Amino acid sequence: MIIFLDFDGVTHPYRGGAVFSRVEYLWQILRAIEANVVFTTSWRDDYPFDQLVDFATVGGGEDLAHRFIGATPSIEYSDRGAEVQEWIDSAGYDGKWLILDDAPELFSSPEGLYLINGKSGLTEQDVFNVLKVAE
Numbered sequence: 638m639i640i641f642l643d644f645d646g647v648t649h650p651y652r653g654g655a656v657f658s659r660v661e662y663l664w665q666i667l668r669a670i671e672a673n674v675v676f677t678t679s680w681r682d683d684y685p686f687d688q689l690v691d692f693a694t695v696g697g698g699e700d701l702a703h704r705f706i707g708a709t710p711s712i713e714y715s716d717r718g719a720e721v722q723e724w725i726d727s728a729g730y731d732g733k734w735l736i737l738d739d740a741p742e743l744f745s746s747p748e749g750l751y752l753i754n755g756k757s758g759l760t761e762q763d764v765f766n767v768l769k770v771a772e
């Protein structure tokens with residue numbers, strides 16, 4: 638399975654709260670299922686891949702660093718769903734996938750989108766729900 642990961646509103650609340658304060662819930666998901674992660678976050682335009690991995694793993698998730706395998710391309714005048722599809726097509730991936738994001742307006746189609754409440758970021762309930770979807 639591939640998890641396409643946004644940061645703002647997912648690994649931490651969109652506004653307020655400590656940056657990456659909810660990332661431990663992502664670690665719970667990754668420790669429970671065989672999944673790799675591809676970054677969809679806009680942060681991919683400002684930071685190198687290795688630094689994105691550090692952001693997502695520092696403080697207890699370092700053992701999961703090898704599960705972060707790439708980032709979607711940034712396609713001008715496109716939505717995140719199209720960027721996800723471009724990554725899937727380019728990688729020749731034909732398995733299960735799920736997008737963790739808090740901004741449905743960035744997607745022209747809800748296919749594969751698991752919507753996170755951006756005010757809180759990931760929660761224990763999200764972990765439960767994502768694991769159910771991943772079965």
